[in-house]
Structure formats: structure tokens, C-alpha cells
Amino acid sequence: MCALLLLSGCSFFEATPQARGNRVDADVLKELTPGTSTRADAAALLGSPTAKATFDDNQWIYIGAMTRPQIGRTQVVLSQDVVLLTFNQQGVLRDVKQLNKGDALPVTMVARATPSPGSEASILQQLLGNVGRFSPGGLGAGSVGSGSSSGSAPEGGAPTGFSRTGSSY
Numbered sequence: 731m732c733a734l735l736l737l738s739g740c741s742f743f744e745a746t747p748q749a750r751g752n753r754v755d756a757d758v759l760k761e762l763t764p765g766t767s768t769r770a771d772a773a774a775l776l777g778s779p780t781a782k783a784t785f786d787d788n789q790w791i792y793i794g795a796m797t798r799p800q801i802g803r804t805q806v807v808l809s810q811d812v813v814l815l816t817f818n819q820q821g822v823l824r825d826v827k828q829l830n831k832g833d834a835l836p837v838t839m840v841a842r843a844t845p846s847p848g849s850e851a852s853i854l855q856q857l858l859g860n861v862g863r864f865s866p867g868g869l870g871a872g873s874v875g876s877g878s879s880s881g882s883a884p885e886g887g888a889p890t891g892f893s894r895t896g897s898s899y
Contacts, residue, residue: 745799747808752780753794754813759826762815767823772815779815790815807831 758775761767769790776792783789792813797805812829851859 747796747798748805749794750797751794752777752792753811754792759813759828762823762826764823764825769817769821769823772823776813788817788819790817810834 754776761775762772772790779790780793781791783791792815793810794812795810796808798808800806810831812833814825814827814829815823816825816827818824
């Protein structure tokens with residue numbers, strides 16, 4: 731029993747780290763020189779970027795991370811590297827910037843919810859909302875009889891209590 735407790739703290743039971751995204755090797759990145767390397771050189775050495783800047787096609791972003799699965803299928807980020815390549819209008823590399831997990835800024839989530847009109851019904855109202863709203867008009871009951879007024883009996887039957895439109899009196 732004590733052996734199991736000792737083994738539970740070992741890394742033997744931990745999941746293996748997983749590489750995610752496009753991790754850029756530092757040695758390969760050194761081959762790119764600002765002022766002489768082009769977009770084609772960067773694509774040949776690093777591959778296609780993870781993303782391009784939203785409003786600027788001259789900024790390429792390579793994002794890579796090492797994660798490890800935890801309980802509940804969540805991922806903990808062990809390390810994160812971001813490489814930003816900025817090109818000029820002619821496609822020549824202007825700047826190389828490297829960021830890591832320490833450069834990340836915290837983002838706070840907004841706790842409010844956007845209201846949607848018409849969804850204020852409680853669970854009980856939703857469950858019982860259609861009680862009494864039965865309309866046989868879609869089931870062909872409006873065509874029974876000769877189209878006489880409401881409350882009259884079809885040939886040989888009891889009064890239906892429904893008009894041709896299906897509303898009850």
C-alpha cells in the first residue's frame with residue numbers, strides 16, 4: 731500500500747507532453763536575416779504561418795506550444811512560443827520578434843450574458859406551454875363535414891366544437 735502511495739507522485743503516471751501548432755526551431759530561425767530574406771525564404775524554412783495579421787498580410791505569426799493533458803481533458807500549457815515575422819511591401823523580411831508564455835497578457839472573461847427576447851419562460855412554462863394549444867386544423871379535421879358553421883354535427887356524428895380555422899369556442 732505504501733509503495734502505491736510513493737509511486738503516485740512519480741512522473742510514470744503523467745501523460746506525455748504534446749507539441750501543438752507550428753514550433754519554430756531557433757537554429758532554423760537564425761537563417762532568416764532581416765533585409766535580405768523574403769517571404770519565399772521564410773515559407774521554405776519555416777513552412778506556412780499559423781496565422782497572418784488580421785489587417786496586414788505582411789505580418790506572419792507562427793504559434794507553437796507544448797501542452798499536457800490533465801484530469802477532465804483540459805490541457806495545461808507547459809511552454810508557448812510565438813514568432814512574428816514582419817515583411818515590407820516588396821516581401822523582404824523587415825523584423826523578427828520572438829515571444830514566449832511570459833509575454834502573454836491576462837484576459838478577463840466578461841460575466842454578463844446577452845439577453846434574448848422571448849426566452850424568459852421558466853422550465854415549468856416551457857414544459858406545459860403547449861397544453862391546450864392543440865389545433866386539429868393541420869390534421870385534416872377542418873375538411874370534415876360540408877363546411878357548415880361551428881358546433882354543428884357532421885353527417886351522423888357528434889358536434890366537433892371547432893370552426894374551420896381550428897379555434898375553439
